Amino acid sequence: MRDVAIIGVGMIPFGRRDEDSLMDLLAYASLKALDDAGLGDKSVNAVYVGNMGGGIIQHQTAIASSLVDRLSLLPAAAETVENGPASGGSAVKNGLLAVASGYYDYVLVVGGEKMREVTGWKATDFVSTMTHPEVEYPYGVTLPGMAGMFTRLYMEKYGVTREHLTAVAIKNQDMGALNPYAHVEMSISREGILDSPHSVVNNPPVADPLHLYDACPVSDGAAAVILCPLEIAKKTGKPPVLIAGFGQATDTHTLQERDDPTDLKAVSLAAKQAFEMAKLKPADIHVAELHDAFTILEIAESEHVGFFKKGEGAIAALAGKTKLGGQIPINVSGGLKARGHPVGATGVAQVVEITFQLRHELPKNRQVKGAENGLTVNFGGFGNNVLAFVLRRVQQ
Amino acid sequence: MMSINIVAYKCKKCGRVHFPFHDRCLACKSREFEEIAPKGNAKLLTYTTIFNLPWGFDQRFLIIGIAEFENGVKAMGQVDAQSVEGLKLGMKVRPNWASVRQQHGEDIYGLKFEPIE
Numbered sequence: 001m002r003d004v005a006i007i008g009v010g011m012i013p014f015g016r017r018d019e020d021s022l023m024d025l026l027a028y029a030s031l032k033a034l035d036d037a038g039l040g041d042k043s044v045n046a047v048y049v050g051n052m053g054g055g056i057i058q059h060q061t062a063i064a065s066s067l068v069d070r071l072s073l074l075p076a077a078a079e080t081v082e083n084g085p086a087s088g089g090s091a092v093k094n095g096l097l098a099v100a101s102g103y104y105d106y107v108l109v110v111g112g113e114k115m116r117e118v119t120g121w122k123a124t125d126f127v128s129t130m131t132h133p134e135v136e137y138p139y140g141v142t143l144p145g146m147a148g149m150f151t152r153l154y155m156e157k158y159g160v161t162r163e164h165l166t167a168v169a170i171k172n173q174d175m176g177a178l179n180p181y182a183h184v185e186m187s188i189s190r191e192g193i194l195d196s197p198h199s200v201v202n203n204p205p206v207a208d209p210l211h212l213y214d215a216c217p218v219s220d221g222a223a224a225v226i227l228c229p230l231e232i233a234k235k236t237g238k239p240p241v242l243i244a245g246f247g248q249a250t251d252t253h254t255l256q257e258r259d260d261p262t263d264l265k266a267v268s269l270a271a272k273q274a275f276e277m278a279k280l281k282p283a284d285i286h287v288a289e290l291h292d293a294f295t296i297l298e299i300a301e302s303e304h305v306g307f308f309k310k311g312e313g314a315i316a317a318l319a320g321k322t323k324l325g326g327q328i329p330i331n332v333s334g335g336l337k338a339r340g341h342p343v344g345a346t347g348v349a350q351v352v353e354i355t356f357q358l359r360h361e362l363p364k365n366r367q368v369k370g371a372e373n374g375l376t377v378n379f380g381g382f383g384n385n386v387l388a389f390v391l392r393r394v395q396q
Numbered sequence: 397m398m399s400i401n402i403v404a405y406k407c408k409k410c411g412r413v414h415f416p417f418h419d420r421c422l423a424c425k426s427r428e429f430e431e432i433a434p435k436g437n438a439k440l441l442t443y444t445t446i447f448n449l450p451w452g453f454d455q456r457f458l459i460i461g462i463a464e465f466e467n468g469v470k471a472m473g474q475v476d477a478q479s480v481e482g483l484k485l486g487m488k489v490r491p492n493w494a495s496v497r498q499q500h501g502e503d504i505y506g507l508k509f510e511p512i513e
Contacts, residue, residue: 125450135416136472138504139496140449140458148444149462156485207444208480256462256470257414257422261442 004099005233005240005394006225008037009352014183014221014340022051022058022114025222025342026067030110033224034071038236044226045104046077050091050111051344052084056126057118073108084130085293086380087111088223088347089248089387095227096243105228111349112222113342123218127343130381132254144215146255146382147294148207153262154296155209157311162209164314166194168295169213171323172331176338178366181349183219183340214295219340223349234396241355244373245280245390247273253384264304266386267377271305274375278390282306285390286371287357288328289350291379292335298322301377302330305388329368332357347378351389358393398493401505404469405429413468436466438509440487445480452497463489463509473507488513 010032012025020028026049034040049064060066064078083090088111095107115123124142131137131146154160170190176182193203193213203211233240249269255261275281282305290305292298299313307328308316316322322330333339333353336346354374356362371393378387404415409426415434420427443461459475461483474496477483489509496506 119451120448121451124448125452128450132416138506139460139472139474140446140453141460141472142446142448142450144448145444145446145460148446149442149460152444152485153442204447205445206448207446210444252422254416254472256441256472 001100002102003230004096004227004243005230006243006351006355007228007233007236007238007240008033008039008226009224009355010036011181011223011349011352012221013181014219014342016116017114017220018116020220022054022060022112023066023070025114025220026063026110026112027070029112029222029224030067030071030108033108033110033226037226039106039226043073044076044106044108046098047073047108048091048094049080050088050109050348051080051113052082052087053113053115053126053343056129057115083385084380085343086347086378086385086387087344088349089378090347092225092348092351092389093246093248093387096246099227099229105232107227108224109227109348110222110224111345111347113344114220115218115342116220120218136254142207143293143382144207144210147296148210149255150261150382151209151294151296154300157262158314159311160296160299160314162194164299164318165214165295166190167318168292168298169193169337171317172292172335172337175324175332176334179334179339182334182338183217184338188213210294210296216293216336216341219342221340221342221345221349223345223352225348225351225355230394234394239359239396240394241358242392242394243389244392245274245276245278247271247277247388249273249386251384253381255382264300264383266383267301267304267379270386270388271375271377274388274390278392280373280390285328285373285375287332287354287368288330288375289333289335289353290330290377291346292331292337293341293379295337297379298330298335301379305375305377324368332366332368347387350376350378351391354391358391398505400434400491400493400507402434402471402507404432404434406432415469415471432467432469434465434467434469434471434491437512438463438465438489438491440483440485440489440509441470442485443475443480443483452499461509463491465491471507473509476508476510483511487511
């Protein structure tokens with residue numbers, strides 16, 4: 001197995017992009033990554049596209065074949081990778097394994113989604129298609145609904161309160177306000193969403209005990225990375241970022257069949273595999289992008305990957321330990337909460353953000369000073385398919 | 397009263413109860429199951445009110461929960477209540493089989509849990 005590095009990244013601002021098609025989003029992010037890698041007019045050997053909803057929302061399939069044609073990357077090998085909200089992470093994994101095996105030298109991985117071209121009702125229904133088709137979906141359950149049921153149990157078991165969840169929401173929106181790629185560039189106050197009489201109107205419940213500002217927005221967006229063997233990457237101009245560790249694990253499709261529904265086993269296992277492969281520990285990580293589709297997930301994942309003991313993630317968030325400058329900065333990008341969650345793009349966007357961090361190229365108010373090691377967690381389904389990556393800055 | 401039209405699967409080798417169906421037991425990988433019906437009342441394990449409903453539901457909100465029957469079958473269903481006030485974790489609910497949504501003008505039947513304490 002060869003060491004695999006990221007030599008180029010590209011991303012377009014997430015949000016509502018009415019003027020662009022899904023193919024536009026994928027193409028723009030891809031071109032930025034190709035340019036960032038300094039590949040110019042050169043091609044790549046293979047392309048992996050992470051996308052969940054093209055077939056349902058755009059009524060378009062075989063998206064990767066269309067993309068290589070549009071980008072004049074023919075005759076590169078190409079396929080679309082669909083793995084729910086973990087499609088982006090799965091596309092990165094496919095690219096990683098293809099280069100590590102020695103089969104391909106240059107791989108483009110791009111994740112993208114365009115969700116805002118349908119109504120909220122339709123978008124919610126589209127995301128719900130990942131629930132069990134016979135024993136969950138017919139009841140009208142949604143992903144916020146799954147998260148609401150999970151949150152109620154997590155609060156009961158660990159004493160998590162809305163105050164803890166609010167701390168995560170405020171932190172991530174504050175960081176999103178500094179990120180030009182973020183969907184929601186707006187800070188919020190505790191008074192506005194928790195303490196004042198206005199908060200009842202500003203922050204209504206979406207799936208109790210979760211409220212509007214506990215949930216990520218529905219977004220359009222795309223993000224891309226170029227992978228190649230580390231030995232080649234070392235000869236390029238930018239500090240190569242090594243994919244030092246990778247892990248992936250699955251769990252039961254339905255929440256009801258987990259012995260302890262508050263135990264996100266797939267998160268723990270994926271992170272453990274990634275740390276073992278990278279020969280690093282949670283304490284060695286300087287910056288992390290966790291899949292905060294809901295504020296509770298950032299807290300739960302921060303415990304399951306090993307940053308904090310079970311039950312202490314909420315306390316750490318409230319104490320500011322996960323802020324920029326804290327013990328372990330989490331979601332300095334604003335996370336899914338503020339950057340947005342175009343489902344197929346998210347897993348790639350997390351890797352792009354950590355690459356920015358490890359190259360030390362962000363403005364001071366966003367940069368984790370001296371960051372050498374980063375972690376991403378991309379959470380599919382309701383925790384039934386999870387990918388984790390450990391990235392490491394390579395000294396040239 | 398319509399009967400609960402659910403089949404759960406008890407592993408013949410280790411006794412683990414599955415719902416929905418799996419081709420191999422989640423615990424011991426055995427492929428032989430005894431079909432069982434959910435029995436008695438149920439205990440509400442968790443619940444939420446969904447305010448942003450998917451396409452196909454023409455109503456303001458919906459209360460959803462997961463409950464465990466007396467013989468260990470766990471299932472999701474709608475909760476027959478006007479709000480979560482008065483619901484609590486672990487409370488007893490009576491399972492009913494009723495219309496849970498309509499598709500193409502036809503009723504789709506499923507579990508509805510009625511709070512009884």
